[in-house]
Amino acid sequence: MNVTIDIVSDIVCPWCFIGKHRLTQAVALVARKQPDTHFQRNWLPYFLNPNTPPEGEPYRAFLEAKFGGPAPVAQLQRDVTEAGREAGVAFDFERIVTRPNTLRAHRLLYRAQSIGHRPAEVDALAERLFVAHFQRGEDIGDVATLADIAAECGDRKDDVIGYLESDEGAQQVKSLVGKVGGLGVSGVPFFIIQRRLTVSGAQSGEVLAAAITQAMQ
Template identity: 45%
Template sequence: MERVTIDVVSDIVCPWCYLGKARLELAIAEVQGEVGVDVNWRPYQLDPDASSTGTDYRAHLINKLGGAERLDEMQDTLRQHGREIGVTFRFDDIKVRANTLDAHRLLHWAGIEGREIQDRVATALFKAHFEDGVNVADHEVLIGIAGRCGLDSAVIANLLASDADKAKVLDEIEAARQMGVNGVPFLIFDGQYAVSGAQPPEVLAEALRDIARMKAEARKGMI
């Protein structure tokens, strides 16, 4: 069975990224037994100017999107898409426009421990923001998520209190922008093929099958 690695460039406060994560999980489930899939979570910041204490979430989005009506339409669409695959968006409970740099640092450290833990942390961060409405820039929130996901809370607390890996995460975000990533989610398959946006599960599943098929054919050609 061929294995495919997917680097998911995303941001924790991006609703399409949360939706895209759920759709990717459905796609991976669909190809189980046909294609092995390894997922790495890569950082991106849609709103790098947000503060660590946060400012008003809804007011910021109204200003960004050009009006409350447009925002409400987008959020209604996202709620509908979410209901179809079991994702709950509670936008009214989100009060804080949070900076996600420290959340991405946490994801980086989780990735060092392994893909399973990193994926667990990614899910917990999305849920904290979009379902629980908590500030994902708050260190206590991040430490709590780390502990529940199997990381050492004391170690994470010390790392968050320092500047550890800030430059590394920012460099990775800049590298993504230099590659042409200007919107997320952005999926990179085996470092070669890119898929932009929260694509339907069937599209992602077919992409996985196609890439696995090409890898298998290339391998045969080398024999």
């Protein structure tokens, strides 16, 4: 059986990184019981802060302004770190300098899917983008950085640079963001299974597996 899972996320969302890994756990749980199941994951864009400047903004200052100072941010990061540890995800918030505008990163994922990269390759690219931001502190709003990441994932660096330096794919990504909002999505991660059952938030692998099983029936 073929199962389609649309993943609505933003690369600067730590819970989306955790949700990605919990979805992997869920897929493994379902595949263990139904090994003939084939999964198709599609990545859909979302902007946690659509007003982020094109060049990005200072990461720590943004968080402290949003959450009310250093103490709430520290507590939030402790909570995320603990949840990440349970999901097999490590965070290194101290390395993050810039909170990027993620339009280019979303365009990169959109391009990989639209030109027919294999699902495993797209998944690897998404993982590498999360790793770049949350573990390496790389600026995923920067064209050269994104081109290097794409090249690591098997793409042609020059092709990616040309694509990102143009406006190609930008309108399509913005249109997808609008369509996702039209579905009522107001937070991420958000999973749409078989185009009919939805799960909001970085739920556990067991909860996601149960939702997948229900959608398959």
